[in-house]
Amino acid sequence: MDEFSFIQSIQPKTYKRTNLIKGIGDDAAVFRPMYHDVVTSVDTFVEGIHFSKETMSAYDVGYRVLATNLSDMAAMGSTPSFYLVSIVIPKHWSEEELQALYKGMEDLARLYNMDLIGGDTVSGDQLVVSVTIMGEVTSGKARYRSHALPGDVVFVTGTLGDSAAGLHVLLKKEKGEDYDYVINRHRRPSPRVKFAKSLEAIKRLSLNDVSDGISSDVGEIAESSHVDLHIDYEALPIHSSLKTSFDKFLLRKWVLSGGEDYELIGTVPPSDWGRVEEAARKTGTRVTRIGRVEQAKGSTPTVFLHEAGTKQILKKEGFNHLKGD
Amino acid sequence: MDEFSFIQSIQPKTYKRTNLIKGIGDDAAVFRPMYHDVVTSVDTFVEGIHFSKETMSAYDVGYRVLATNLSDMAAMGSTPSFYLVSIVIPKHWSEEELQALYKGMEDLARLYNMDLIGGDTVSGDQLVVSVTIMGEVTSGKARYRSHALPGDVVFVTGTLGDSAAGLHVLLKKEKGEDYDYVINRHRRPSPRVKFAKSLEAIKRLSLNDVSDGISSDVGEIAESSHVDLHIDYEALPIHSSLKTSFDKFLLRKWVLSGGEDYELIGTVPPSDWGRVEEAARKTGTRVTRIGRVEQAKGSTPTVFLHEAGTKQILKKEGFNHLKGD
Known part of the structure; x- marks a missing residue:
């Protein structure tokens, strides 16, 4: 050369x-x-x-x-x-x-x-x-992980677990109709630049991207903002092709800790939720409410995962069942 | 870890x-x-x-x-x-x-x-x-290689060839009193940030750093500014410890194409030469006039090396003798 x-x-x-x-x-x-x-x-x-x-x-x-x-x-x-x-x-x-x-x-x-x-x-x-x-x-309009407050709505763009599913399919060399979607999501993520820019009118907003998996990325917001975050597993947005094609155990792992989806996760006051929906509409972005922010109960900010009436602590590396809950 | x-x-x-x-x-x-x-x-x-x-x-x-x-x-x-x-x-x-x-x-x-x-x-x-x-x-005060004009004085800070001499000594594992200086110059270059900043009052100035060796770095000024540069070999600043300790052939190679000295090389109108000297005094930097800028004679901007009454074309990769000169 x-x-x-x-x-x-x-x-x-x-x-x-x-x-x-x-x-x-x-x-x-x-x-x-x-x-x-x-x-x-x-x-x-x-x-x-x-x-x-x-x-x-x-x-x-x-x-x-x-x-x-x-x-x-x-x-x-x-x-x-x-x-x-x-x-x-x-x-x-x-x-x-x-x-x-x-x-x-x-x-x-x-x-x-x-x-x-x-x-x-x-x-x-x-x-x-x-x-x-x-x-x-614009001056003062940079968004940080540290701006979440108790009472906030937690939201996420797009769908979760796609990239990890895509990598799985590629490594196993599996073939299937629905696989094109996840493979493309793995290879060509869609950074949510326009959506984030459309939130500019919102005064306070915490924001992070889904790079390591939401268990970790939501944890970063909790830690930086010194708050607890409560996430509803049933509310997490999962693409239809993931639901139909994969084992439930794998799916759960990918959704919670697959990472590399490069979606955005954030929190806003409930009064600004309408503005988030409007930004989503304007930019053709799917956005989903997935939980709420509460005052930190203990000394360590914690993320809780709610599912079928139970509550678990969602740790960065995965999830641990909370005894007696 | x-x-x-x-x-x-x-x-x-x-x-x-x-x-x-x-x-x-x-x-x-x-x-x-x-x-x-x-x-x-x-x-x-x-x-x-x-x-x-x-x-x-x-x-x-x-x-x-x-x-x-x-x-x-x-x-x-x-x-x-x-x-x-x-x-x-x-x-x-x-x-x-x-x-x-x-x-x-x-x-x-x-x-x-x-x-x-x-x-x-x-x-x-x-x-x-x-x-x-x-x-x-400051707005408009960035310095480029492309701002040299015919009539300019060419200057260089510090001394040339030190870093290459230092590397030579280190690779050959040679020991000597004078070697500490060149070894230190190789390992810990002194970027000329304060000197360059002190030139701010000068309206027009071309500037480049000595990274690949002056034959190449001066060539970049010639090319970007579409001018010929004439360099006097005898004027090139060489540290005393280089003159006393090394073979003349090696020395010449290091001075012209050793590189990595991270000195500055530049051109200014003769009327601004006093300002360059003042900046040098103020910042404790050695500065030397080493040549002049002339209108490009041919279609390709060229660097000429003058030495003991002869003139050679100084090419990026080294120097070629100019026949009949």
Whole structure:
């Protein structure tokens, strides 16, 4: 592979954003934020740890790594604008595959009017893709996990467990009509950027994304906000193809702790629930009320799972039955 | 290694910058730029490619990777403010070593009042450290490689070839009194952030950092500005310990194409040369005039090396003798 021509080929020929002052080609990129606050995070994918060629094409790898970053921007209520890509390239990746990987990112970036403004391309033993993303948000409108208050409604977008089901099907090499849906959800998550942006009129809102599985992600809201969260298992949104195609035990595990669905989970005062529904309608996003926030009873903020009249403590790593309940 | 406690241990307990709104602990960090423009770049180091434990301690690896990023911020004339660290950790790196690596970054960051505001920690086969840096600059004051004009004076900070000499000594395991200086220059470069910032009053200025060796870095200014650059070999600043300790052929190679000195190279109108000298005095930085800018004679912008009355074309990969000159 000719490194120089490869780098040339992945560089954007034009830029989409008018607030970009200098793109790729100097010591660094320069942009002028259009809003007050800049939001930034980084996500790293390693071959053999976070993905494998067995279950994903190079295009999907690119698409998915940027999607996870976009999901972080959504969970902050911010508008993504720029990204930088650092890549470690091993010998067993061809130039065609690498170009497909960048195409996966580029196609998703186009949907959000984002520009690739920097990066680093180095060689190594194992493919590593690290994406730094930058977003912008109106002053004081960034959304945190720490803003939940007792009395709030808990909601989640989309459906849960799809990505884990997709990975399961891919690893078991199972074939079936309904599997296309879960496979696509695993490979091409839909970050809820527009939905989160549509919540801007809401004064107080806590927000997180479903990356590790809701047991963990809801727990982060409880912990950061020092409140208890009560979740109704029966209310959790599950796609019809999951209900019909899979074992109940697996399904339950995927829904509660599968993760990587890149949906949003949040809490709002009940008086703002109508606004959440309106944002969902406007952006074609499914949204479901799944529980409520209560004052923390003990010294440790706790998530409770209600199901068929029983109550369990939902721990980050899964769930433990609560004795005497 | 307990991943959770390691991540806890490398997270800052307090933040230094007042314009940071949210540090580590949510889906992303949030800051409010104090100046108009945000400057950003990423640099990635891979073990066995960019460094090895044979020549650098873990602390030095951390120090150096952040220093290279700081040098990019200097070359843009910007003030570095925040950084994010993505790290791929193989089994053969101990927790103590990793903590030393972060300490190397932290100690350098403290000198510049910078905060670590995000990152990702994953496992893999080979150590990879990728740092994204963010800086800020007054509107229109970012410095580019493309701003050189015929008539400009070419200058460079510090001395050239030190880092390559240091690496040579380390790889050959040579010992000598004068070697401490070059070894230290290799392991702990001094990014010229304060010097670059002190040039702010100068209206037009082209700037680049010495990362790949001046033959390449000067070439980038020529190319971006569509001008010819004429460099006087005898004027190039060389540290006394290099002159006394090394073979002349090696020395010449290191000075022209050694790279990784992380000095600044730039051009200004002759009328602003006094301001450059003043900035150098104020910040305790050595600065040397090394040549001049001329209109491009041919269709390809070219760098010429003048030496003992002869003139050669200085190419990116080294230097080619110009026939009949």
